[in-house]
Amino acid sequence: MTIIPQPKNRRRVLIASLLSIIPGLGQIYLGEVQRGLVLLFGLPAQTAIFWAIGGQWLAATTVIIWAWNILDARKLARGTKVSLAVPILLLVVLNLAAGWHVTKIDLYELATGVPNMRRIGVSLFQPQFVVRDVRASAVYTVPGPDVTKLGYRSEPASDAPNISVSPDSVVKGQNVTVSGRKFPSNQNGVLRINVGSDWQKISIKTDSNGRFISKFVNQSTEPGDYIVEAIIGLPFNQWHPSETLKLTSRLMLETIFLALVGTAMSIIVTVPLSFFGARNLMKTSRAGRIAYAATRGLFNVLRSIEVLIIAVMLTAAVGIGPFAGVLALAIHGIGALGKLYSEAIESIEQGPIEAITATGASKLQVIAFAVVPQIIPQFISFTMYRWDINVRMATVIGLVGGGGIGYILMQYIGLLQWKEAATAIWLIAAVVMSMDYASAVIREKLL
């Protein structure tokens, strides 16, 4: 069926098209006020946003929506209301493009940069948990015009494993003798000689006195210092935790306690406050309703400020360190726990309260027997959950100077000590995962 435009209809179409040069006016003229208003204010706003974040070219793309607006007005004038699917889809695509621009996504850089991560990636799988060997190193020199012998030929402590090279100044093709002492006896090992960017490896074995002697031919011509390192395996019963593991474990514990104290501090404040944030208890009087609104408002504000931001603000007051971290966790936790506690109180059943009141029990007894048993499991469960979150947050707070394991992790990364960093990262992962699991199990038991 074809609609032959009536003269009147034609005039409507013309007026609508002309009006909609200013987006939305055509629609308003045709009675679609809501759609018109959205276009009238929304389109300029969207254009302005694009201009602000992406410049004139991005802003210009909204001309497509403007064109759609005119078409829409003309269709409306002819009596059909077009679906909004097309312009909404367009807007989503345009905004995603703008987002791409803002976040500076650079796939080329990602593709070319990934190989640089190889060393980090490999190190991630070589965390230093257990010491399984003893290492000692020495240096020899290939002399040349610019080479001054390295000052250090440190005298090893007499009871520590050590090696020496002789002669310690050699030319290409000359034999070098390496002797070691004070190593574990009768153990296999390897001698690594630094050749340019690579390592030459020679198998060695210690005698019953923990000594070994080995020879190699120097291949290097380039003048400079070369490192020789002996790595002797430890018998199984002498394996021991690495210094890194000891340090990071201690700091991990510190982090868990930081989270614990932060959680405890928020509980102390939140338990009494949460009763004021429970609508069912507060709705009976005007003062109660005001207290309810104020308490919930406070919870919302505290909850919406990120822990990191609070921590950074607090460092101005109490300086960098764990204390700022604890306070930040506590303050944010009041908001988060407060909401959960209040909702737990709101959800208690009135029945048992009524029944125990009816027996002639005192208010205190009613609270002890009818209210507390109903809220305790939920309080414990929410608190476990919070502690669990706080451990995760505490590691991040450490990154900005709030103490704990995050702080040392930041240092390892700064010094490119990837294996040490890996130790910390795996430890964090293990602790977070087990706390997550434990709190899930406990919560399931309680509810």
Place this chain on the structure above:
Amino acid sequence: MSLKIEHLTKIYDDGTVALDDVSLEVPDGQFLGIIGLSGSGKSTLMRCINRLIEPTSGRIWLDDVEVTAADSNELRKIRLHIGMIFQQFNLVKRASVLTNVLTGRLGYLPAGTGLYRRFPSEEIKRAERNLARVGISEKALQRADALSGGQQQRVAIARALMQEPGILLADEPVASLDPATAHSVLKYLEEINQSDGITVICNLHFLSLTRRYAHRVVALKSGKIVFDGSPSEIDNARFREIYGEDAEEVEVR
């Protein structure tokens, strides 16, 4: 215990007139059934008797003590003598059956006792006796919500017995139970009424149950008493008057 209610009116905050000038006398030892459509004011009447709900006007006496004149301390003492059971049992679900029964005794103990969940051993013995009376001794240490509906209501009866009440209010005690269980629960109420002489006021949905257990029936309609007499006096015409023109009596055996 005898109960006397004079010109009792309850108007809720939203203006609902739940009870409209109700006067009623219940002699000591009677089993009174209260019937009426839902919304007729049965629960409101019960809760006014022990003042879980404050009456708007009117006076209530238990024996010669005026409930409506009591201050909050006196009210707690009065409540000791009024046992109450509910449609939803209203047990503390997570607590043990024994603890639930013991809560019925809290009013007799100094306000501090029991807060640590420690009860004198003679009270524990009393609780065990009352549990035995309703036939669920073996469940004493289970969590209350592990029991069936009928068993939970029996725990609630044991809790009320701990008060050594002179009167027992039962607000639709069997409305969430199946017919067979309903009878088993009502039989305990009957037994308590007959052997202990405790006055029982029981809201019931079904007339047939009322006929079987109650000495006397009071019918409420829109907050007013529209019938007061023996169950056998309720014929079809009376029944329609109470429950509405379209109602038909359902038998619960």
